[in-house]
Amino acid sequence: MTAPIKYVYEFAEGSRDMADLLGGKGAGLAEMTRIGLPVPPGFTVTTEACKVYLATGEEPDEVGVEAARALTGLEQAMGRELGAPDDPLLVSVRSGARFSMPGMMETILDIGLTDESVTGLAKASGQERFAWDSYRRLIQMFGRTVMGVDGELFERAIADHMAQREVATDHELDANELIKLTDDFKAIIRKETGEDFPQDPADQLARAIRAVFDSWNGERARVYRRREHIPEDLGTAVNVQAMVFGNLGPDSGTGVAFTRDPATGERGVYGDYLPDAQGEDVVAGVRDALPLTELKSLNPSVYVELGDHLRTLEDHYRDLCDVEFTVERGRLWILQTRVGKRTAEAAFRIAHDLGEEGAISADEALIRVDGAELTRLMFPRFDTTEEDVPLAHGVPASPGAAVGVAVFDSAEAVRRAAAGEHTVLVRRETTPDDLPGMIAAEAVLTSRGGKTSHAAVVARGMGKVCVCGAEALSVDPAARRFTTPDGTVVEEGDTLSVDGTAGTVHLGELPLTDSDVGRALESGTSTGPLTEAVLGSLAHADSVRRLEVRANADTPEDAARARALGAQGIGLCRTEHMFLGERRALVEAMILARDDSAREEALAALLPLQREDFAGILEAMDGLPVTIRLLDPPLHEFLPDRTDLAVRLASAEHPEPHDRELLKAVERMDEQNPMLGLRGVRLGLAVPGLTAMQVRAVAEAVTERLRAGGDPRAEIMIPLVGTVEELRLARAEAEQVLADVAAETGTTFDCPIGTMIELPRAALTAGRIAEAADFFSFGTNDLTQTTWGLSRDDAEASFFPLYLEKGVFEVSPFETIDQEGVGRLVEIATEAGRAVNPRLETGVCGEHGGDPESIHFFHRAGLDYVSCSPFRIPAARLEAGRAAL
Numbered sequence: 001m002t003a004p005i006k007y008v009y010e011f012a013e014g015s016r017d018m019a020d021l022l023g024g025k026g027a028g029l030a031e032m033t034r035i036g037l038p039v040p041p042g043f044t045v046t047t048e049a050c051k052v053y054l055a056t057g058e059e060p061d062e063v064g065v066e067a068a069r070a071l072t073g074l075e076q077a078m079g080r081e082l083g084a085p086d087d088p089l090l091v092s093v094r095s096g097a098r099f100s101m102p103g104m105m106e107t108i109l110d111i112g113l114t115d116e117s118v119t120g121l122a123k124a125s126g127q128e129r130f131a132w133d134s135y136r137r138l139i140q141m142f143g144r145t146v147m148g149v150d151g152e153l154f155e156r157a158i159a160d161h162m163a164q165r166e167v168a169t170d171h172e173l174d175a176n177e178l179i180k181l182t183d184d185f186k187a188i189i190r191k192e193t194g195e196d197f198p199q200d201p202a203d204q205l206a207r208a209i210r211a212v213f214d215s216w217n218g219e220r221a222r223v224y225r226r227r228e229h230i231p232e233d234l235g236t237a238v239n240v241q242a243m244v245f246g247n248l249g250p251d252s253g254t255g256v257a258f259t260r261d262p263a264t265g266e267r268g269v270y271g272d273y274l275p276d277a278q279g280e281d282v283v284a285g286v287r288d289a290l291p292l293t294e295l296k297s298l299n300p301s302v303y304v305e306l307g308d309h310l311r312t313l314e315d316h317y318r319d320l321c322d323v324e325f326t327v328e329r330g331r332l333w334i335l336q337t338r339v340g341k342r343t344a345e346a347a348f349r350i351a352h353d354l355g356e357e358g359a360i361s362a363d364e365a366l367i368r369v370d371g372a373e374l375t376r377l378m379f380p381r382f383d384t385t386e387e388d389v390p391l392a393h394g395v396p397a398s399p400g401a402a403v404g405v406a407v408f409d410s411a412e413a414v415r416r417a418a419a420g421e422h423t424v425l426v427r428r429e430t431t432p433d434d435l436p437g438m439i440a441a442e443a444v445l446t447s448r449g450g451k452t453s454h455a456a457v458v459a460r461g462m463g464k465v466c467v468c469g470a471e472a473l474s475v476d477p478a479a480r481r482f483t484t485p486d487g488t489v490v491e492e493g494d495t496l497s498v499d500g501t502a503g504t505v506h507l508g509e510l511p512l513t514d515s516d517v518g519r520a521l522e523s524g525t526s527t528g529p530l531t532e533a534v535l536g537s538l539a540h541a542d543s544v545r546r547l548e549v550r551a552n553a554d555t556p557e558d559a560a561r562a563r564a565l566g567a568q569g570i571g572l573c574r575t576e577h578m579f580l581g582e583r584r585a586l587v588e589a590m591i592l593a594r595d596d597s598a599r600e601e602a603l604a605a606l607l608p609l610q611r612e613d614f615a616g617i618l619e620a621m622d623g624l625p626v627t628i629r630l631l632d633p634p635l636h637e638f639l640p641d642r643t644d645l646a647v648r649l650a651s652a653e654h655p656e657p658h659d660r661e662l663l664k665a666v667e668r669m670d671e672q673n674p675m676l677g678l679r680g681v682r683l684g685l686a687v688p689g690l691t692a693m694q695v696r697a698v699a700e701a702v703t704e705r706l707r708a709g710g711d712p713r714a715e716i717m718i719p720l721v722g723t724v725e726e727l728r729l730a731r732a733e734a735e736q737v738l739a740d741v742a743a744e745t746g747t748t749f750d751c752p753i754g755t756m757i758e759l760p761r762a763a764l765t766a767g768r769i770a771e772a773a774d775f776f777s778f779g780t781n782d783l784t785q786t787t788w789g790l791s792r793d794d795a796e797a798s799f800f801p802l803y804l805e806k807g808v809f810e811v812s813p814f815e816t817i818d819q820e821g822v823g824r825l826v827e828i829a830t831e832a833g834r835a836v837n838p839r840l841e842t843g844v845c846g847e848h849g850g851d852p853e854s855i856h857f858f859h860r861a862g863l864d865y866v867s868c869s870p871f872r873i874p875a876a877r878l879e880a881g882r883a884a885l
């Protein structure tokens with residue numbers, strides 16, 4: 001018999017290992033309870049209950065029974081009853097998914113307050129205003145979240161009361177006014193829903209739990225999940241916890257603390273504190289918080305106690321932790337902890353420092369960083385001089401350099417981004433409703449809030465540049481502008497440069513320069529703690545990885561840069577890039593040649609140019625493999641556009657005969673589906689002398705490098721092969737030329753000949769193809785295109801957004817390898833190829849070669865190397881190392 005499923009866990013029953021079931025927050029609360037930290041008691045309704053609710057519209061029957069039992073336990077622990085008329089217990093109801101989704105789902109506080117219990121709370125706390133303020137907050141939150149009333153109606157009612165009392169903030173409304181406001185709120189609910197605000201605390205609780213479940217499918221939450229690649233079907237847990245109050249006077253307060261600085265990773269406790277405030281006030285950034293160090297003078301013993309708990313947590317989790325805490329009349333409570341979100345810089349520094357401190361192993365430190373973070377650190381930074389005076393300073397909440405035009409609401413950022421414009425989203429503070437705009441913008445700038453405000457936390461999580469709390473800016477979203485103290489006015493559409501590392505904003509576009517990390521990676525020398533941490537993790541990745549990392553490069557400069565960044569050769573040198581620019585005329589001559597001798601002449605003119613290209617690259621990669629791919633794209637790509645040419649001819653008084661001929665050639669070569677047409681190996685077989693010229697150029701470059709005392713390791717790669725017959729023909733021609741050059745020059749050299757696997761047929765007949773190949777290189781761009789029947793040039797711009805929205809794709813298959821389909825072909829071909837030729841070398845040179853998730857797949861598939869653009873090499877090395885752990 002299987003044990004019945006349990007849907008509700010008291011905090012004391014759970015642990016950190018139960019995050020799938022209890023969500024991140026629930027698991028953290030359970031763990032803190034277990035290790036003896038002062039956590040207000042409570043219980044968690046599991047993600048499983050949520051899944052059932054989302055699937056059927058009702059929670060399982062057991063939830064009600066188990067929650068009632070857990071509530072009784074909670075009431076006994078607190079010595080008070082939920083919503084009791086004299087001294088009521090109040091609870092908070094908070095979401096908490098497996099992965100943190102800050103502010104994206106609902107929270108309802110002060111559950112248990114009713115017309116009766118509000119007076120009980122007033123008496124028990126001795127604070128009438130506090131009690132009524134809590135009650136009106138509950139009605140407002142409950143009305144909006146549970147009963148679906150437009151939040152704006154409540155805001156308007158508050159504004160009316162403030163206007164009547166002639167006060168500027170709701171803090172200045174006294175108890176009597178709040179009593180009236182509460183009545184107004186209740187009337188709004190009645191009018192909007194035809195129902196009264198519920199006076200049964202148990203009913204409030206049950207409905208609040210359901211509303212949190214529902215918020216999993218709210219618009220904000222869905223947008224955030226898509227952006228963060230969080231699966232849709234995880235569901236959220238719900239945490240019900242005894243309320244403690246930070247707004248009971250000067251000896252109360254609330255704050256957020258980190259065990260290390262989440263922006264830089266620097267050691268030392270860090271955070272914000274707001275005296276006499278409720279928890280949500282800090283995260284919303286509505287009032288400016290004090291630095292945590294101020295708590296030291298406000299309440300020294302609480303400060304010391306908090307420091308002790310932070311140390312306990314970091315030792316326990318062996319990682320950066322953040323906590324939300326509340327001080328209620330001098331007593332410290334920890335309301336939440338999690339392994340904190342951090343910037344890329346902090347991730348590297350913290351992992352490195354924890355490794356040095358002996359808290360974690362080098363392998364573990366490597367697991368804690370990733371390629372996407374490393375890439376972010378390689379982005380350029382602003383090159384400023386003393387003359388570049390910032391418009392304003394704020395909190396450097398999320399580092400990096402971004403340029404864009406100012407926009408003042410989320411929708412405008414989305415609109416402009418869709419039109420390809422870069423924007424900076426400027427707000428007083430952000431709320432979860434700003435999420436789409438934050439995703440669309442290059443940077444976020446706020447005039448309020450600290451490093452733990454919503455804007456800061458979310459931007460950091462996304463790796464988006466953010467400066468917050470730039471208090472000198474007076475932001476007027478309605479007028480779509482902000483002003484600085486010296487009277488500068490910045491309107492929507494004006495260009496801003498935002499430096500998230502320095503915490504500054506400049507008017508106009510500042511020049512960019514290489515990042516310190518980029519420089520350190522190229523030079524191999526560290527210049528400070530961050531670069532030391534980055535180089536350290538890469539060195540460890542290199543020592544553990546099995547996959548080699550090569551570069552896609554087709555100039556000596558790129559090759560040299562790639563080598564400096566750690567490339568172990570070139571996995572793809574695309575020779576078509578050498579047919580552009582001033583050489584176009586020669587290529588045209590080759591295409592237009594009327595007979596063999598004209599073609600031979602054109603090819604002969606291209607030969608020395610190609611030879612020098614290859615010699616330069618072989619020199620830059622001396623001693624390392626250089627895989628040179630023969631010409632791949634359809635020839636008409638090297639000719640002028642058909643329409644342009646026709647118009648030119650039609651409008652010319654004396655049309656050039658050359659243009660006429662060109663047009664004929666363009667028309668002759670026109671194809672409906674050029675990507676499935678005369679390209680790749682087909683081209684080499686169809687245009688006499690083309691393969692021979694390219695192979696000769698390679699062979700002569702090799703002999704030239706040999707004569708110069710070099711160690712050239714060229715390999716020849718035949719693209720778009722579908723059957724072994726094609727490869728045999730191309731190979732025979734290439735081998736003949738290699739033998740000719742060897743004989744002519746009296747040298748011997750080895751030049752492996754291999755093929756790209758980029759058609760499903762090639763993958764499925766790889767065993768045959770391996771008979772004629774020394775290596776396979778998976779061209780996963782074309783292989784994705786041809787396996788899915790998706791045009792790599794059009795599909796992403798056309799219906800991909802819809803497919804991503806509908807969940808057909810979680811991510812574009814051109815970005816991350818589709819393991820089930822395209823990846824399966826890679827596995828099949830590798831296995832079949834190796835069975836025939838055990839020495840067959842295998843690699844991938846499509847864009848996926850630089851994609852972190854795909855690299856882990858290629859490692860598992862047993863490939864020998866990945867090849868990617870030079871800029872992605874450090875991240876690929878790092879991920880190849882992580883894949884091996």
Ligand code: PEP
Nearest residue numbers: 758779780781782845846
């Ligand atoms: C590929 O198809 O994956 C590939 C590397 O070749 P190209 O992108 O040049 O078609």
Ligand code: MG
Nearest residue numbers: 758779781782
């Ligand atoms: Mg290709």
